[in-house]
Amino acid sequence: MASAAASAAVLEVEDLSVTIRTPAGPLHAVRGVSFDVRRGETVCLVGESGCGKSMTSLAIMSLLPETATRRARRLAFAGADLAGATGAEINALRGNRMAMIFQEPMTALNPAWTIGDQLVEVHRRHKRSGRAEARERAVDLLGKVGIASPVERLGQYPHQLSGGLRQRVMIAMALMCGPDLIIADEPTTALDVTIQAQILRLLAGLQRELGIALLLITHDLGIVARIADRVHVMYAGAIVERATAAELFARPCHPYTRGLLSCLPAPGVTEAGTRLGTIPGVVPSLIGGIEGCAFRSRCEHARAGCAQAVPVRRASATHHYVCVEEVAEMAALGEATA
């Protein structure tokens, strides 16, 4: 849990914006996002496709495409500034103290090299280790991520492995240098459901065991419920609600969060034959500025005040949301979210 509130943040993001040049004008993919990830905790960024959650992770890793620009009041890793760091300084951190796991295990490994080559290379690059030492570490970690006969696997090429195995290899590769922070961008989306559960359990277990800070990007609230300590719900490039996982599921406040939750069947609550909720409308265009609440065009509680600047409301010390309404008033207006 986020109990270690006093422990230092591994990753601090303050007022991060990402703007992409497009022929139609600047697209504001991320608008002033702030959050931090502390040692030993799992923080989730949740939102639908195109809400800016992947752009946020790429911005942290300095992997944005050339057409995108990043601005942040503060972007720091273990106290060191990332925003002003040189390419060499960033490269010394990436893969070493901050690692990333990608969505598509089928394409995230280089088909021209064996698993062993790729694992060993990361370690040798950052730790200046010998081949034998790096290889030993690779065998060790492949075993740790649940791959049987790791020694044989080292000599295999990615196309000889299944998707689940490749994602395990990706996790092992992220762990090679003993990172402080792992950013996992939809790590289970490309996998089938049974493998998803295994990979999630593996990630959560490793994270607890090694005390790594884990930033998990997902659109799946089921995943959030399973492993998150704290959750940030993103909509149209901005965080609309932040809370601990327990608070979020017990008392979702922002209408968007409640809409998302109503789309999920709840065991024992959703009766057979009833319709699941939907959120009408589409995400607004991110090209140009957005005045007021970005969700108002799809919100059932929308009113005139939504077009002006929206206040941040506090449901508790750790639970904030951005809405013109207090959640109590909304409940009085009539809960549509069952």
Added chain:
Amino acid sequence: MSDAVILPIETVTTKVGSPAARMAANPSVVTGLLLVGAVVAIALLAPLLAPHDPYAQDLTRRLIPPIWHDKGVWFNPLGTDNLGRDYLSRVLYGARISLLIGLSVMVISGLIGTALGLAAGYFGGRTDLVISFVITARLAMPVVLVALAVVAMIGGSLPVVILTLGLLKWDRFAVVMRSATQQVRSLDYVTAAEAAGASRSRIVLGEILPNVFPHLIVVATVEAGSAILLEAALSFLGLGVQPPLPSWGLMIAEAKNLMFFSFWLIAIPGTALALLVLGINLLGDGLRDVFAPDGRS
């Protein structure tokens, strides 16, 4: 990790056998390798195989027909040319010139074209714009005419022909490498390598180059074949390799006036040239099939 599920070992096989085994099963590769291998062997062993000195003239023994002809003699199995030189020896030594030209031009143009193509494809933006312009400018020049002009000005010799062709024929390398690099550079594993802290040179040479290498091999073989033909064409026009070097193209040129009386003088080097280029092209075609990235993409 106590709760990690240990998976049984399973192998997803998408391609049968190792690359070597797949090459051995491909008829184009085998035929191409046999032809090219034979020419390479001939070129290397020419001093041992040739019955005579390819430069030794004997005007008393001019224009002897090959052995299958009524007037053929075993002393000169493929007959002699206009100056009484042993034709078999000249054809054997000619393999050296053709292979030397093919290989050197391939290496020079390959280095230039691959470097340009990788840079354009990887860096994109302004670099790509400039390199694309250079490629387009190069494509606007007719290779044969420029080569003719250069050789005519500097004078024909083996090094001049090699350099001229090498500096002219990198365009296909550049075009193919550029588009192949563009495809590969947007793939996840390149981003993953960046996320793992790999340097730029490491990404270009370690991540991208191995994955565009099959394209490179195919272009290289095609270009080697075309360089050999171009040398023959230049020599035929009298602006390539100079006599008395036994180049196949030059031999055809020297025989052209005798075409109607001594047909073999053109047919023999022509056949040798055709077989070598056919072999190289078959090899390139076959290798493309072998490397086709269906199981590896």
